[in-house]
Amino acid sequence: MTASQVVSTVVEWMPFILRGFGLNILMSVLAILIGTALGIFLGLGQLSRLRLVGAPSRLATQLFRNAPWLVLLFYCIFLMPYQVNIGGMTIVLPSWLRATIGFSFPVAANFSEIVRGAVNSVPHGQWEAAEALGYSRRATLFRIVLPQCISRMIPPWMNLYALLLTATPLSMIVGVEEALGRTQAAVQAQANAAMLLPMYLALLALFFFYTWPINRLSRALEGRFGTK
Amino acid sequence: MSVSPSSAPLIALRGVRKSFGHLEVLRGIDMDIRKGEVVAIIGPSGSGKSTILRTINGLTPINEGSIRVGDIEVGDPKLDKVKLRHRVGMVFQQYNLFPHRTVLQNVAMAPIQVLKEPREQVEERARRLLAEMRLPDKADAYPGELSGGQQQRVAIARALCMEPEVILFDEVTAALDPEMVKEVLSAVRKVAEDGVTCILVTHEMGFAREAADHIYFTDRGVIVEHAPPQTFFTEASDPRTKEFLSKVL
DSSP: OOOOHHHHHHHHHHHHHHHHHHHHHHHHHHHHHHHHHHHHHHHHHOOOOOOHHHHHHHHHHHHHSSSSSHHHOOOHHHHSSSSEEEETEEEEEEHHHHHHHHHHHHHHHHHHHHHEEEEESSSSHHHHHHHHHHTTTHIIIIIIHHHHHHHHHHHHHHHHHHHHHHGGGGGGGTTTTOHHHHHHHHHHHHHHHGGGGHHHHHHHHHHHHHHHHHHHHHHHHHHHHHTO | OOOOOOOOEEEEEEEEEEETTTEEEEEEEEEEOOOTTTEEESSSSSSSSSHHHHHHHSOOOOSSSEEEEEEEETOOTTTTTTHHHHHEEETTTOOOOOHHHHHHHHHHHHHEEEEEEEEEEHHHHHHHHHHHOGGGTTTTGGGGGSOHHHHHHHHHHHHTTTTTTTTEESSSTTOOOOOOOOHHHHHHHHHTTOOEEEEEOOOOOOHHHHHSSSSEEEEEEEEEEEEOHHHHHHHSSSSSHHHHHHHOO
């Protein structure tokens, strides 16, 4: 096989793989949204002085943060129903959607730690100054501490997203037809060992060129926010 | 002295005790501070000076004793904290300005958000206070763009904007470069001259001597002695006071 043949074969299969990659992006975007929303609650919960809120938040955070993503994925795929009935309507939960929910848990736990870390990185003096001005703890958190945290949370949040995207091919194992699964199928369909490396290289490039700018941007933002 | 000793004290501490774990920081503090008075608390490091200040506005809860500010009982479990903080302002060693807000917002936000006063009225007052602190052109700057001395004067304006009766100054010049100490001290003097009751913890003996009406000397959690500055600096009787003064003067 000549080099040009290899390239044209890769290009030929590319739309097929890209459709799979679209699913990787869809899963990652949904999981980061769900995970972030959940993570805000968990993170603020961890900071609560109420034991009834603090303890479960810390437990959930540690549980989902220290579990392998793949195991959480298995749990969601096999424990969640294939379809749910809401008011007589039957909604089928495709495996990619269940996988997305599976990814949301570790994302939520990691974001919970990002929130907790960012809040704790604000000097204690800020809390004291606010308290001395009559702000309640809650008002201090929302009006003074969290606004300072948002810029600190963006770079690790973007890193988390990049990490999440690179983890989405795990869902292939539970039968989601995403980019890795499709690449594998493409390689098998060609039954040509010479295409093995180029096909997977193309897949790597796909992930790299999507994730790399995100990481670069996150690094740049980190530099900008880090100075103050 | 400018105040008559017979008037009822604005602030009264009685037998105040405070422990952090096994360490007893305050071991029975009594103080009487009258309206308009300027009081300096001096003493060696770790003698509990800052803790006394922090108990007065309730930042540090006490274990025993009582603290009264006007008609407010600070230890009251049903204490209206906003009312107390409205009455007692505080300025910190590390300024503690809010870095994400402009100077004007720093000064005006608490009266607007906490005391629910109308924005325009508060901002007008904030601008006047910034002018008094000789920072009229810094309203739109961010704290990070100011020098330490300027930041501390913003912090004083922020405390004043709550229109408190009392301001607690916690070693407000300790983190400053020497050339900025003077500008902050003259700002403190301005506050005192305007009739606000001032309680300051300070290492600036010269300032305490000249600006304070009364000096308290603390050591190891007790008030060793207190007197007007003329008496205190020349006729200190307790050996601990004498030893301290011989080191710092």
